[in-house]
Amino acid sequence: MAGRVFISYRRADTAQAASWLFNRLTGHYGRNNVVMDVDPAPYGGNLAHAIDANVATCDAFVVLIGQHWLAVTGEGLHDPNDYVRLALESALRRGTLVVPVTVDGARMPVNGELPPSLAGMAGQPAFEVGLRSFDADTGQLMRVLDQSISERQVTQLGPAHGLTPPPGAAAPPAPAPGPLPYSTKPLSPRRRFGTRTLVLAGAAVIVVAAAVVFAVIPRGHSGASASGGASASSSASTSASATSSGRGSASPKASASAGSDAAKVILTDDFSTQGSGWTDDAHQGAGTYTGGGYRLSVTGANGVSEISRPMNATNGLGESTSMNLSATVDVHKLSGAPQGYGLGIAFRSDGGGNVYAFLIEDHAVAIQKWTGGGAEVSDSPDPVTTSALHADGSDQLRAVVQTADGGQAVHLELWLNGKKLVDYTDKDRPYTQGYMGLYVESISDSSSTAGAQFDNFSVAKL
Numbered sequence: 484m485a486g487r488v489f490i491s492y493r494r495a496d497t498a499q500a501a502s503w504l505f506n507r508l509t510g511h512y513g514r515n516n517v518v519m520d521v522d523p524a525p526y527g528g529n530l531a532h533a534i535d536a537n538v539a540t541c542d543a544f545v546v547l548i549g550q551h552w553l554a555v556t557g558e559g560l561h562d563p564n565d566y567v568r569l570a571l572e573s574a575l576r577r578g579t580l581v582v583p584v585t586v587d588g589a590r591m592p593v594n595g596e597l598p599p600s601l602a603g604m605a606g607q608p609a610f611e612v613g614l615r616s617f618d619a620d621t622g623q624l625m626r627v628l629d630q631s632i633s634e635r636q637v638t639q640l641g642p643a644h645g646l647t648p649p650p651g652a653a654a655p656p657a658p659a660p661g662p663l664p665y666s667t668k669p670l671s672p673r674r675r676f677g678t679r680t681l682v683l684a685g686a687a688v689i690v691v692a693a694a695v696v697f698a699v700i701p702r703g704h705s706g707a708s709a710s711g712g713a714s715a716s717s718s719a720s721t722s723a724s725a726t727s728s729g730r731g732s733a734s735p736k737a738s739a740s741a742g743s744d745a746a747k748v749i750l751t752d753d754f755s756t757q758g759s760g761w762t763d764d765a766h767q768g769a770g771t772y773t774g775g776g777y778r779l780s781v782t783g784a785n786g787v788s789e790i791s792r793p794m795n796a797t798n799g800l801g802e803s804t805s806m807n808l809s810a811t812v813d814v815h816k817l818s819g820a821p822q823g824y825g826l827g828i829a830f831r832s833d834g835g836g837n838v839y840a841f842l843i844e845d846h847a848v849a850i851q852k853w854t855g856g857g858a859e860v861s862d863s864p865d866p867v868t869t870s871a872l873h874a875d876g877s878d879q880l881r882a883v884v885q886t887a888d889g890g891q892a893v894h895l896e897l898w899l900n901g902k903k904l905v906d907y908t909d910k911d912r913p914y915t916q917g918y919m920g921l922y923v924e925s926i927s928d929s930s931s932t933a934g935a936q937f938d939n940f941s942v943a944k945l
Contacts, residue, residue, distance in 0.1 A: 486632035488512060488541060489519075489538055489570070489574070492546070495763075496547075496552050498835070499614070500612065501547055501835065502836035504621060505835060505836075518538075521537050531564070534566065548589050548591065548592075549585075549589045550586075553592060568601065571601055582628070582631075583604065584611075591607060610627065747945075750797070750942045751941045751942075753940075759796050761921070769781055770789070777938070778817065778934065779923050779937065781924065782932040788924035790832055790838070792918055792920035793920065803916055803917055804916060807945040808919065808943065809881065810830075810943075811881040811882075811939075812827075812879070812880055814878055814880050814936075815935060816876040817934035824925055825922070826923050826933065826934075828841045829841070831917030833914070837853065838853050839884060839893075839895060840922050841880060843880055846869075847872075852909060869899065869904055880898070880899060881896075882897055886913075892913055893913035
């Protein structure tokens with residue numbers, strides 16, 4: 484019997500590792516046997532019931548622990564309603580195999596750092612995973628999970644896969660899990676895996692980048708879920724004339740042309756104050772207020788990225804939203820290897836790797852559709868050259884995202900310095916909701932820093 488695994492993590496702590504792990508586990512166990520994002524809607528919006536019901540279907544519970552797993556806003560694990568705590572308590576109560584996984588040198592909590600309901604975890608040996616040795620480490624982790632799940636299913640009745648108890652139903656008692664069957668010695672480094680760019684409009688030099696396999700998280704990576712999910716998605720493309728491809732449908736009626744009267748501005752920010760509370764999803768300290776703008780940077784290679792979101796924004800902009808939006812921002816490049824960076828705006832990020840990214844690149848612009856689940860691309864976009872980029876590296880980017888065809892398509896537009904360069908409708912499992920924010924990524928083959936200073940951000944509801 485195939486095992487079913489629950490992945491728990493904090494988006495502000497280990498979102499990138501969680502997305503990569505989701506990719507590995509779904510390829511091994513199957514998409515229906517890996518749980519990351521928990522939807523409370525079927526449980527009357529009750530997150531606790533949703534978490535408990537999903538944990539009940541799993542054979543193993545993997546909890547990712549990063550450097551800031553304990554140091555979160557508010558009470559963290561000492562808050563009875565903390566979603567990570569709720570999930571852990573549910574797994575421990577049911578006797579589910581709990582595998583703590585420390586990421587990039589993080590430590591396990593010690594006595595006194597955990598609430599009484601989780602005290603048994605203090606000092607427990609943890610499986611160690613490094614972002615630079617991710618393939619090798621997670622390969623060993625999967626072998627451990629395979630063996631442990633198989634042994635447990637032989638000795639006790641496993642969960643009823645595919646079934647979820649009704650909200651409020653009591654969990655049957657189960658024996659406590661035994662010792663963890665692995666050593667904690669870290670493995671040797673190895674280059675990580677990735678996915679690839681789906682929509683790209685740019686100069687001929689970007690053609691090579693469009694064919695490279697990338698791993699991008701935001702991808703940050705938020706919201707009231709038990710873990711921050713990812714779902715496989717596929718392609719989007721744009722023609723050389725920067726019009727919708729043959730697969731795309733006509734633009735929605737509420738088409739967002741420049742200066743559209745239909746747009747209603749719901750947030751403006753010149754970053755002179757910290758009122759909107761821009762917060763980084765994956766890399767602590769990646770973003771900072773400068774007094775005259777907001778600087779965001781990330782260092783890495785092959786698709787390492789960062790999203791910064793306005794956590795204090797009203798009108799639902801600090802949360803996952805399905806709103807049709809148009810956003811503009813002034814982007815000034817700070818650093819980045821030639822042909823090796825992307826700077827701009829992200830829309831509809833699910834916190835697990837699925838996101839639309841509207842980017843300024845080297846002598847090019849691009850719309851990228853990233854998929855955190857590792858889905859293959861059904862086609863490749865044609866490059867589109869542009870001379871609209873300013874020589875001083877300071878440009879205005881405008882991004883538009885609108886759901887169309889009753890949720891069966893999403894229309895995307897990218898404008899640069901008042902000129903529309905990409906107009907595309909994604910009909911292949913489009914993203915219909917998620918988080919928005921500022922976005923940077925390093926896409927060079929060797930490690931480099933991609934950074935920008937953003938100013939005069941404005942977003943309108945269409």
